[in-house]
Amino acid sequence: MNKIPSALIIGLRRGSLEIKQFSRQRESVVFTLFFPVILLVIFGSVFQNTIAPGVTFSQYFVAGMIASGLVNTGFQALAITIPMERDVGALKRLRGTPMPASSYFIGKAILIFASMAVQIFMLLGFGVLFFGLEMPTEISKWITFTWLVILGSACSTALGIAFSIVPKSGRGASAVVSPIVIILQFFSGVFFVFTQLPWWMQQVAAIFPLKWLTQGMRSVFLPDSFAAEEVAGSWEIGRTLIILLIWLAIGIYFSVRKFKWDRD
Amino acid sequence: MSLIEVKGLKKNYGALQAVRGLDLQIEQGEIFSLLGPNGAGKTTTVEILEGFRVRDSGSVSVLGIDPQIKGQESREWRNRIGIVLQNSADAGDLSVGETVEHFSNYYSNPLDVQHVIDSVGLSEKQGALIRTLSGGQRRRLDVALGIIGNPELLFLDEPTTGFDPQARRAFWSLIQQLRSDGTTILLTTHYLDEAQALADRVAVINHGQIVEVSTPTELGGRATAQATVQWRDGAQIKLEKTDNPTDLVTKLSTSFGGEVPELIVTRPSLEDIYLEMIGNPDE
Numbered sequence: 425m426n427k428i429p430s431a432l433i434i435g436l437r438r439g440s441l442e443i444k445q446f447s448r449q450r451e452s453v454v455f456t457l458f459f460p461v462i463l464l465v466i467f468g469s470v471f472q473n474t475i476a477p478g479v480t481f482s483q484y485f486v487a488g489m490i491a492s493g494l495v496n497t498g499f500q501a502l503a504i505t506i507p508m509e510r511d512v513g514a515l516k517r518l519r520g521t522p523m524p525a526s527s528y529f530i531g532k533a534i535l536i537f538a539s540m541a542v543q544i545f546m547l548l549g550f551g552v553l554f555f556g557l558e559m560p561t562e563i564s565k566w567i568t569f570t571w572l573v574i575l576g577s578a579c580s581t582a583l584g585i586a587f588s589i590v591p592k593s594g595r596g597a598s599a600v601v602s603p604i605v606i607i608l609q610f611f612s613g614v615f616f617v618f619t620q621l622p623w624w625m626q627q628v629a630a631i632f633p634l635k636w637l638t639q640g641m642r643s644v645f646l647p648d649s650f651a652a653e654e655v656a657g658s659w660e661i662g663r664t665l666i667i668l669l670i671w672l673a674i675g676i677y678f679s680v681r682k683f684k685w686d687r688d
Numbered sequence: 689m690s691l692i693e694v695k696g697l698k699k700n701y702g703a704l705q706a707v708r709g710l711d712l713q714i715e716q717g718e719i720f721s722l723l724g725p726n727g728a729g730k731t732t733t734v735e736i737l738e739g740f741r742v743r744d745s746g747s748v749s750v751l752g753i754d755p756q757i758k759g760q761e762s763r764e765w766r767n768r769i770g771i772v773l774q775n776s777a778d779a780g781d782l783s784v785g786e787t788v789e790h791f792s793n794y795y796s797n798p799l800d801v802q803h804v805i806d807s808v809g810l811s812e813k814q815g816a817l818i819r820t821l822s823g824g825q826r827r828r829l830d831v832a833l834g835i836i837g838n839p840e841l842l843f844l845d846e847p848t849t850g851f852d853p854q855a856r857r858a859f860w861s862l863i864q865q866l867r868s869d870g871t872t873i874l875l876t877t878h879y880l881d882e883a884q885a886l887a888d889r890v891a892v893i894n895h896g897q898i899v900e901v902s903t904p905t906e907l908g909g910r911a912t913a914q915a916t917v918q919w920r921d922g923a924q925i926k927l928e929k930t931d932n933p934t935d936l937v938t939k940l941s942t943s944f945g946g947e948v949p950e951l952i953v954t955r956p957s958l959e960d961i962y963l964e965m966i967g968n969p970d971e
Contacts, residue, residue: 426796428767437793441782448781448817513773517833520738520771521794522763686740 431524438523438531443538456501457543460493461550467615468555475617479650482555486547487645488614491576491637493543495605498536498580503587503601508594510687519685529679533581540577560644568661569644575668576637582675583633589684608634619655626655633671636664689752691716691841691872692737697746699732706732708896709746719863719873721887721904723880725966729896731845734876738771738843751841767796770839772830774846780819784810787818788832795837808832808862824855831859835866842866844875848882860885880959890958894966908961920949 447453468482475481509515518528551557560566591597609615611625612635618626629635642650643659651659692714699707707729714720724730735741736748739755739762748755753765782790788805792798805814808828813821821829827847834842844863848856863886867873877883883890884904892899892907905911915933919926919940930936933953940948956964 428763428796429793434794437790441786441790444786445781516740517771517773519740520766520769520773521791521837522766522796523794524763 428522431526432530434523434527435530436534438527439534439538442531442535446535446539452501456497456539457546460489460496460543461546464489464547464550464555476650476653479646480556481617482551483557483646484617484642485614486551486555486557487641488609488612488638490544490547491634491641492605492609492612492614493547494540494573494576494580494637495608495634497540497543498577499584499587500601500605502532502536502581502584503591504594504597506585506588507591507597510588510684511594515685525680525683529581529585532585533578536581536584537574537577540573544573557645565644568640571665572637572640572644575665575672576633579633579668579672579675582672582679584675585683586675586678589678589682593687608632611635612638614638619653633668636660636667640664689749690714691751692874693747693749694733694737695747697733697736697748698744699729699736699741700744706896707736707743710893710897712891712898712901714872714874716872717867717870718888719867719875719886721875721877721883721890722893723877723883723890723962724893728894728966730876730893733893734843734845734874737874738769739766767837768840770834770837770842772834772842772844772847774849781817783815783817784821784829784832785814787829788836791833792836797838798836799838801836804832804836807865809858823850824852824859827851828859828862831862835871839871841872841874844873844877846877847875848877848879856882880957880962884958892962892965899965904958907958908965910956910958910961913956913961916952916954918950918952918954925950 464482464486467485471481471485473481475484506515548557548559552559560569587601588597591600608629611621611629612618612632613621613629614634618629618635618638621629626635639654639659640661642654643661651657654660690713692712694710694712697707697710697712698705710729710733712733722730722734732741736743737750737755739750739757742756751765751768753761755765757765784805785801789801792801805811808831810825810828810832813825818826818829827850831844831847834844847863848859851859860882863873863875873886875883875886887904889901890904890907891901900907902908914929914931917928917930917933917936917940928936937948937951937953940951
């Protein structure tokens with residue numbers, strides 16, 4: 425009698441299956457990968473003003489788009505598609521096999537990370553080619569960028585899986601999830617300069633991860649002189665790390681304890 | 689010890705008593721069919737046996753294990769069972785071959801992927817995306833995914849709903865093949881002819897309890913129930929109910945001088961017996 429494959433092995437296989445499945449859904453591929461670029465083109469073309477010495481709005485916006493891409497690709501996509509998988513009985517079928525829940529979560533994390541990587545590559549490419557985005561040269565900024573993307577993806581995946589228990593059906597999921605994400609984007613300084621938002625909006629945004637991800641991305645792509653323009657007068661990297669870790673823990677807790685495999 | 693043993697099983701949903709003290713034994717190697725009207729507690733019972741639902745009281749043993757176990761032990765247990773659910777319609781963007789191959793990775797000793805695809809009759813659809821399959825073909829894929837782990841016990845829930853008669857016959861012979869390979873099968877179905885054709889034993893469940901367990905031919909005293917003899921007498925079709933159909937046929941044969949025109953002898957069908965047993969469903 426052989427052993428049942430480990431949770432990690434099955435998780436990796438699920439990851440490649442999820443990517444294969446995703447890449448065959450042309451609409452979602454276009455929406456997920458190109459939509460942020462389309463937004464960048466629109467906003468970058470409309471707002472060509474300079475918001476601080478040497479900082480254009482498009483640069484500010486690219487940082488925000490990468491951060492909100494993490495939320496769209498992970499949290500929003502999962503909180504909508506998982507209830508759909510639940511509706512058609514796909515999750516219940518998986519529950520009836522020896523596949524552990526952790527393998528399913530690992531597969532989702534791999535899918536989100538992979539599509540995030542493609543999306544970031546495209547955003548940076550467009551940003552550099554058409555909107556005067558400058559790539560950071562310091563190694564420390566790339567280190568910040570790397571952990572922001574990895575931790576941001578993980579956080580967004582975990583919260584998306586956790587939030588998938590909220591929508592009652594796949595059909596209604598988009599109506600529950602999308603407004604939350606859009607409001608969060610406005611509050612967190614993706615579409616506007618954060619410090620110009622009303623004080624109460626800033627306070628609300630500071631509870632959620634997106635504000636910290638956008639601020640973190642600005643620390644990577646904007647000159648350090650701009651740090652003085654932030655709410656705290658600095659990039660607050662340490663605090664960003666802590667807040668993302670807390671949200672990751674919350675996401676994992678609810679995913680593991682409360683995940684719903686069946687409709688009722 | 690029986691493969692499945694249930695004693696005094698109870699499950700309530702709020703004030704509704706879905707299952708009220710149900711006992712059941714299913715032996716190794718048999719096809720056992722659970723019959724019952726909607727709301728009789730059939731689905732709840734099966735979902736408790738499958739480990740999808742938690743019981744309120746009673747004892748349940750499936751392959752010697754309590755289905756409520758968790759963690760690694762649960763994985764070991766699920767490695768030995770297969771479940772074919774009602775309505776699964778997922779992963780439309782993968783091919784038949786990719787899906788079966790992927791599911792085979794969940795088990796310790798899966799069957800050969802090609803063999804399973806062949807045996808459910810999907811060889812020609814191996815490379816086809818699932819969303820291009822017909823309803824019957826999808827159901828065959830469901831069965832393929834249920835048996836790929838080489839299970840000792842297979843749960844089949846309403847497997848042939850929406851099949852045309854030809855596809856049902858083909859499906860039945862697939863199930864009989866699995867049984868002769870040694871798989872124990874618990875079949876829930878609404879089709880009495882399906883239970884008749886496949887099951888070694890049937891149980892009728894109503895109001896959350898087992899009403900009777902028997903073979904399909906003997907259920908409800910069916911084998912010894914009054915027979916109906918029908919024949920043609922001139923322009924008329926005649927019917928007579930009798931406990932001794934052979935006597936009647938002999939008598940008729942004598943009076944007709946040999947062949948009785950359009951002779952039919954029937955016992956009540958499984959469906960007749962079943963409907964009598966469950967009574968008025970609105971009671």
